[in-house]
Amino acid sequence: MKRHDGMTRREFIAAGAGLAGAAALAPRGFAGGAAGRRRAFRASVKSRVVLVKTESRAEGVNRCIDLFGADPFKGKRVLVKPNFNTSDECPGSTHNDTLAALLDRIRRMGPSSLSIGDRSGPEPTEQVFEKKGIPAIAGRFDAKLLNFDELGETGYVKFDPPASHWKDGFLVARPVVAAESVVSTCCLKTHQFGGVFTMSLKNSVGTVPRKGHSYMRQLHGSENQRRMIAEINTAYRPALVVLDGLTAFVDQGPMTGPRKDAGVFLAGTDRVAIDAVGLAILKDLGSNDAIMKTPVFAQEQIAWAATLELGVSSADGIEIVTGDPASEAYAGRIRGILAA
Numbered sequence: 001m002k003r004h005d006g007m008t009r010r011e012f013i014a015a016g017a018g019l020a021g022a023a024a025l026a027p028r029g030f031a032g033g034a035a036g037r038r039r040a041f042r043a044s045v046k047s048r049v050v051l052v053k054t055e056s057r058a059e060g061v062n063r064c065i066d067l068f069g070a071d072p073f074k075g076k077r078v079l080v081k082p083n084f085n086t087s088d089e090c091p092g093s094t095h096n097d098t099l100a101a102l103l104d105r106i107r108r109m110g111p112s113s114l115s116i117g118d119r120s121g122p123e124p125t126e127q128v129f130e131k132k133g134i135p136a137i138a139g140r141f142d143a144k145l146l147n148f149d150e151l152g153e154t155g156y157v158k159f160d161p162p163a164s165h166w167k168d169g170f171l172v173a174r175p176v177v178a179a180e181s182v183v184s185t186c187c188l189k190t191h192q193f194g195g196v197f198t199m200s201l202k203n204s205v206g207t208v209p210r211k212g213h214s215y216m217r218q219l220h221g222s223e224n225q226r227r228m229i230a231e232i233n234t235a236y237r238p239a240l241v242v243l244d245g246l247t248a249f250v251d252q253g254p255m256t257g258p259r260k261d262a263g264v265f266l267a268g269t270d271r272v273a274i275d276a277v278g279l280a281i282l283k284d285l286g287s288n289d290a291i292m293k294t295p296v297f298a299q300e301q302i303a304w305a306a307t308l309e310l311g312v313s314s315a316d317g318i319e320i321v322t323g324d325p326a327s328e329a330y331a332g333r334i335r336g337i338l339a340a
Contacts, residue, residue: 046319047270047312049277051334053263053327057244060265061101064242067323068267071109072181072239078111079179080143081238083186083203084118087131088255091187091247096137098244102185103141117146117175121210125149148173149211156209161234161308165224170215172235173207181239184271188262188278189249194225196290198254199278200241200271201301201310204232226300233271233310241274242267250287260285264330272302272311273318280337296338315339 050067054060080102082094090098099116107114116138120128125147129135138145148155157177160169176182186203195202210216219228243266249257262281268274279296286292297303297314306313315338322328 046317047273048268048319048321049270049273050265050267050321051277051327051331052265052267052323053330054265055246055263057095057097057246057265058101060244060246061098061242062105063323064265064267065105065240067321068240073106073109073111075110075112076180076239077113077115077178078106078181078183078239079115079117079146079175080106080183080185081176081203081206082116082118083198083206084120084125084128084132084134085206086120086123086255087128090244091189091249091253091259092255093128093132094185094187095244095246096132096134098185098242099134100137100140102183102242103137103143106183107141107143111181113144114141115144115146115175115179117148117173118206119148119173119210120206121216146173146175148175148207148209151175151209157235159235161231164231165222165227166215166231167218170208170232171213172232173209176207176236179236182236183240183242184238185242185244187249188243188245188247188264188281189253190251190257190282190288190291191254192252192257193254194220195229195254196226196294196299196301197275197279197282199243199275200238201233201275201305202229202254204235205229207235208232227304230301230305230308230310233305234308238269238271240267240269241271243274243278245278245281248282248285250282250285250291270311270318272305272313275305276302276312276315276318276338277320277334280334283337284333295340 050064052063119125156171186200191198208215245262245264248262250260251258276296282291320331322331
């Protein structure tokens with residue numbers, strides 16, 4: 001039985017890390033019992049993805065949370081994980097208006113504590129924070145700002161999930177694992193360095209340390225990069241994902257690239273479903289061959305994440321929820337692309 005920095009595998013699963021996918025990767029005789037019942041239950045329950053057509057980031061965040069219809073924040077230790085790979089203009093990084101709207105709404109919902117955490121790369125994390133003015137934003141909402149590069153030796157938790165493509169597992173920032181409520185806010189964009197796209201699944205890469213470790217060299221040098229991205233997501237389960245799709249990179253990325261306006265926000269808890277809907281939006285906008293010529297659920301990040309039981313395995317498992325005629329009309333187009 002592998003241990004994860006003091007956690008047994010049983011404790012790891014109980015903590016919500018989503019490793020039930022081990023059953024899907026085990027011999028066929030192992031697929032029955034509790035694991036089989038879990039899969040059957042999930043197959044009967046659709047993953048809700050909230051879709052809001054808007055040109056306002058504050059409106060997008062607040063309407064998404066209203067339609068989400070639950071409060072995962074009250075009395076909880078909440079950590080917001082943005083996309084701060086670099087300080088490039090959104091969608092190169094999380095827009096400050098989106099971050100501020102999230103912090104404001106979460107703070108008004110009564111968390112016991114609120115923090116923002118990430119690490120950047122190749123641009124130094126501290127430089128990204130300063131260039132984007134994140135310390136001031138954190139201060140406005142009494143949120144603790146955490147640089148995952150500076151957590152020290154005890155600031156990470158080791159994970160080595162079944163069927164992992166990492167050489168010896170990977171470390172994940174302890175604040176992410178320890179938080180009672182993680183909010184992942186990501187952008188809508190392509191990824192020219194092997195990921196193909198970078199949305200909610202790829203946003204988890206920022207929880208794995210870069211400074212003083214070789215994980216990123218290992219990730220970007222592997223033919224299994226997209227599977228390794230999915231595997232990082234077994235380390236935690238977000239209470240909410242908010243995707244800012246007002247503007248998208250439809251090629252190149254993740255820092256810069258040709259842009260198109262989508263005018264949409266997405267929210268939900270199923271990272272596979274969020275990314276699947278995001279890919280359908282990129283197809284609707286018109287993107288590069290890697291996006292346009294590959295079916296959504298044939299994308300390797302998506303397919304492997306589904307195998308690991310991190311989310312839905314087909315478009316049939318997604319319910320797109322809207323709250324107004326414009327959003328519903330757009331959702332109809334996206335449902336058609338997913339179905340195709």
